[in-house]
Amino acid sequence: EPEVTQTPSHQVTQMGQEVILRCVPISNHLYFYWYRQILGQKVEFLVSFYNNEISEKSEIFDDQFSVERPDGSNFTLKIRSTKLEDSAMYFCASSSDRGLRQPQHFGDGTRLSIL
Amino acid sequence: RKEVEQDPGPFNVPEGATVAFNCTYSNSASQSFFWYRQDCRKEPKLLMSVYSSGNEDGRFTAQLNRASQYISLLIRDSKLSDSATYLCVVNPMTANAGGTSYGKLTFGQGTILTVHP
Numbered sequence A: 001e002p003e004v005t006q007t008p009s010h011q012v013t014q015m016g017q018e019v020i021l022r023c024v025p026i027s028n029h030l031y032f033y034w035y036r037q038i039l040g041q042k043v044e045f046l047v048s049f050y051n052n053e054i055s056e057k058s059e060i061f062d063d064q065f066s067v068e069r070p071d072g073s074n075f076t077l078k079i080r081s082t083k084l085e086d087s088a089m090y091f092c093a094s095s096s097d098r099g100l101r102q103p104q105h106f107g108d109g110t111r112l113s114i115l
Numbered sequence B: 001r002k003e004v005e006q007d008p009g010p011f012n013v014p015e016g017a018t019v020a021f022n023c024t025y026s027n028s029a030s031q032s033f034f035w036y037r038q039d040c041r042k043e044p045k046l047l048m049s050v051y052s053s054g055n056e057d058g059r060f061t062a063q064l065n066r067a068s069q070y071i072s073l074l075i076r077d078s079k080l081s082d083s084a085t086y087l088c089v090v091n092p093m094t095a096n097a098g099g100t101s102y103g104k105l106t107f108g109q110g111t112i113l114t115v116h117p
Helices: none
Strands: A005-007 A010-013 A019-024 A031-037 A044-050 A053-057 A065-068 A075-079 A088-095 A110-114 B004-006 B011-014 B019-025 B032-038 B044-050 B055-057 B060-065 B070-075 B084-091 B111-116
Touching: A005 A088, A010 A019, A019 A031, A019 A088, A019 A110, A044 A065, A044 A075, A075 A088, B004 B084, B011 B019, B019 B084, B019 B111, B032 B060, B032 B070, B044 B055, B044 B060, B044 B084, B070 B084
Parallel strands: A010 A110, B011 B111
Antiparallel strands: A005 A019, A019 A075, A031 A044, A031 A088, A044 A053, A065 A075, A088 A110, B004 B019, B019 B070, B032 B044, B032 B084, B055 B060, B060 B070, B084 B111
């Protein structure tokens, strides 16, 4: 079964540094998403991406965040200057449509630890 | 009112038991609904979509009541492997400046289920 893959599985970074989290969505999917989950809290939407542009973003997704699809397979999330509160699991997801009927499939996540 | 609210749990049940989880959502314009399960420190995995007519997948039955904005999940004949956190997930499909929201899933806090021998 095709799956979403994410790298790295764990990223440890000093506060203020830039991080790039990488995702390879399922190959025939057109809609891509990033979510995060702070330890012990619920999964929160960050951003959705379609046709090479952001479709929607949450209040969490401020100017420190950016997304990019640099080639035909990768989908990245960049945090420009990390803060302690950015420590969380970051999940990438993809779907074949807007999600009315087709569910989003999640990667196994990147655990981001900011020191 | 929270966007998606679930029974807090935890639920501790013996193998073979039947257990039911409830969920309410606040956005009446929501169009699609899902149950995901999440194992400790793992990604959410789709368990089943939830349709207005109700749907069943083996031991799992999901129901949707749009009038009450209520979703349920019933697990029959619980197995040890059912132990996980069950996430009620709603796709609000709201309009935004660009026209339509693309799949901004809203998650409940999750209900912890532990099935013991």
